[in-house]
Amino acid sequence: MAKSFAVIGDPIDHSLSPNIHSAAFRELNLDSSYIGYRIPKGELESGIEGLKKIKITGFNVTIPHKIEMMKYLDKMDESCSIIGAVNTVVNNEGVLKGYNTDMDGFLEPLKKRDIQIKGKKILLIGAGGAARAIIAGMAKEKAERVDIANRTIEKAIKLSEFATKIGLKANTKKIIETDENIENYDMIINSTSIGLKNESSPITFEKISQGTIIYDIVYAPMNTDFIKKAKDKKLEVIYGYEMLLGQAIRAFEIWHEMKAPYNAMKKALLGGF
Numbered sequence: 339m340a341k342s343f344a345v346i347g348d349p350i351d352h353s354l355s356p357n358i359h360s361a362a363f364r365e366l367n368l369d370s371s372y373i374g375y376r377i378p379k380g381e382l383e384s385g386i387e388g389l390k391k392i393k394i395t396g397f398n399v400t401i402p403h404k405i406e407m408m409k410y411l412d413k414m415d416e417s418c419s420i421i422g423a424v425n426t427v428v429n430n431e432g433v434l435k436g437y438n439t440d441m442d443g444f445l446e447p448l449k450k451r452d453i454q455i456k457g458k459k460i461l462l463i464g465a466g467g468a469a470r471a472i473i474a475g476m477a478k479e480k481a482e483r484v485d486i487a488n489r490t491i492e493k494a495i496k497l498s499e500f501a502t503k504i505g506l507k508a509n510t511k512k513i514i515e516t517d518e519n520i521e522n523y524d525m526i527i528n529s530t531s532i533g534l535k536n537e538s539s540p541i542t543f544e545k546i547s548q549g550t551i552i553y554d555i556v557y558a559p560m561n562t563d564f565i566k567k568a569k570d571k572k573l574e575v576i577y578g579y580e581m582l583l584g585q586a587i588r589a590f591e592i593w594h595e596m597k598a599p600y601n602a603m604k605k606a607l608l609g610g611f
Contacts (some may be wrong), residue, residue, distance in 0.1 A: 339369070340369045340370065340371070340397075341368070341369065341370040341371075341395040341593075342370070342371050342372075342373075342392065342393075342394050343370060343371065343372040343373075343375065343394065343395055343396050343397060343398075343593065344372065344373050344389065344394060344396065344397045344398070345360060345372075345373075345374050345375065345377040345398040345574050345599035346375050346376075346377045346383070346385060346389075346397055346398070346399055346400070346403060347376070347377065347399065347400035347401050347402070347403060348376050348377060348378045348379060348401075348402060349376070349600070350374040350375065350376045350377075350400070350602075351544035352373065352385055352601075353400065353476075353583065354375050354610045355372065355374070355398055355586065356372050356373060356374050356607045356609070357609070357610050358583070358586045358601075358603050358606050358607050358610075359372040359586065359589075359590065360372055360566075360606070361599075361602045361603055361605065361606030362411040362437055362590055362598060362599050362602055362603050362606075364602070365599040365603075366596075366599055370547075370595070371393075373506040373516045375389070377403065378405075379402045380523075380592045382403050382406055382407065382410070383410065386407075386410050386434075387517075388462070389429070390429065390432055393429070395428075395429060396426070396427060396428045396429060396589075396592070397426075397427050397429075397594060398425055398426055398427075398433075398589060398594040399424055399425050399426070399427060399504040400425065401452070403479070404423040404424060404425055404467065405423050405424075405467075407424045407427070407436065408422075408423070408424050408436065409549075410434060411424065411427070411434050411435065411436040412433045412434050412435065413433070413435040413436070414435065414436040414437070415435070415436070415437050415438075417437060417438040417439075417441055417442070417474070418436045418437055418438045420436055420474050420504065421438045421440065421441065421467075421469075421470050421471050421474055422470065423437055423438055423440075423467055423470070424436035424437065424438055425438055425440060425585070425589075426439050426588070426589045426592055426593075428478050428580070428592060428593060429552065431543050437589075437592055438471065439585040439588035439589050439592070440467075440468060440471030440472075440585060441471045441474045441475040441478070442475075442584060442585070442588045443582070443583075443584035443585030443587075443588055444468075444471060444472050444475050444555070444581050444584065444588075445475045445478075445479065446511070446580070446583075446584030446587065446588070447552075447553075447576045447577075447580035447581060447583075447584060449575070450580075451574075451576075452453075452506050453525075453531065455476060455480070455481050455525075456479060456480045456481070456516065457480070457481070457482050458481050458482055459481075459482055459483055459484075459485075459522055459523050459524050459525075459526055460476060460481050460483070460484045460485070460523060460524065460525045460527065461484075461487060461516065461520070461525070461527070461541075462476075462484050462485070462486050462487070462527050462529060463487050463488070463513065463516070463526070463527065463528045463529060463532075463566065464487075464488060464528065464529035464532075465486055465488040465490075465494045465496070465528055465529075465538050466469055466493075466499040466528035466529065466530070468529045468555055469486070469529040470497065470500065471496055472527060472529055472555075473486075473497060473500060473501045473504070473506060473508070476506055477501065477504045477505050477506040481506060482505070482507065483507035483508065484501060484506060484508045484509075484610065485502075485508070485509045485523075486498055486508055486509070486510050486511075487510075487511045487512065487513045487515070487516050487540075488510070488512070488513065489512070491510060491512055494511075495510055495512035497510075498510050500579060500610060501526055513540055513541075516540075516541045517541070517542060517545065520542075520545050520546055521545045521546060521547045522547075523534060523546075523547075523550055524526075524549065524550060524551065525549060525550065525551040525552075525553060526541065526546070526551075526552055526553070527553045527554075527555070528540060528553070528554045528555060528556065528562075528564050529555050531556060532556070532561070532562075532564070533554060533556040533562030533564050533565075534556050534558070534562075536559065536562075536563065537563065538563045539562070539563045539564040540564065541564075543567045543568065543571050546571065546573065548571075548572070548573070551573070551574045551575075551576065552565065552568035552573050552574070552575045552576070553575070554563065554575070554576070554577065554578050554580045555578045555581050556577075557577065557578030557579040557581070557582050558579075560577055560578070560579060565577065579607055579608065582601060582607065583600075583604055583607055586598075586603055586607070587600060587603065590603070597606075
C-alpha cells in the first residue's frame, strides 16, 4: 500500500527533506511519496486535521511548529519530552506519536567517526532549540562538562539549569568571553545560525589546541567561516549537513522500521546545494 509523508512548517520551499526521503524511496523501491506542506503559524490544528484526513503515514515538523505540535500528540517518546519539542510524527490510524531526532541526528556523525564524548570538555555556542537537543546528547554520552556561550546570558543560564537537571555539569559565558581558556576544549560546537548569511565565525581560532573538534550545525553554506577557519588550522571538522542527514536517517528508520540507505540520502542532500 502506498504511504505518504510530508514536512510541515512555514516557510517550507527551501526544505531539503523531500529530496532526501524521495531518494531513499527510489533506492529501496518503496511505494512512498514525500512532500513539503506549508502550514502557517496559527493554522496548525486545521493543518493536522487535513493530514489525518488524507491518512498521512508520518511527517516531519519544522519551524514554527516544533513546540506547539506537542499539544496535538497522543503519545511521545522520551527524547521528545526531555527536549520539549517534536520534529517527527508517526500517524497510526489517527493516533499521533511524536519523536525528536535532533539529539540522535547530532550524535550520528560523531559515532560514525568513533569520536567519544565521554569525559570531554565542550564549548557550546548558542542556547536555542538545537542547543537543548545537543545538551541532551552530551548528558547521554557523559561529557565531563559543557560551557554554554550565548549573546544573552539569561538564555544560557536557563540552558545550564536544564543541563544540571539531566545530570550534566555546565557553566555559562558571554560569546565575547570565549577566548579565555579556549585551548582547554576538546570540542567546540556552533548551534547558532551564525554563518548562514556568511557572517564571520563567532570565535577566534588563534589559541585553539590541535586536537579540538569543530562542529557547525549550519548546513548551508557548507563551508561557513567557522568551518573554513578550522580547516585553515587543520582541525577535524563536522559539517552541518551531517547532522541534517543523521536526523533524516533516524526519521526514515522510525517510519519504515528498516535501515536507511545512507549513501543515497547523502548524495541527494549534497546534490541540493
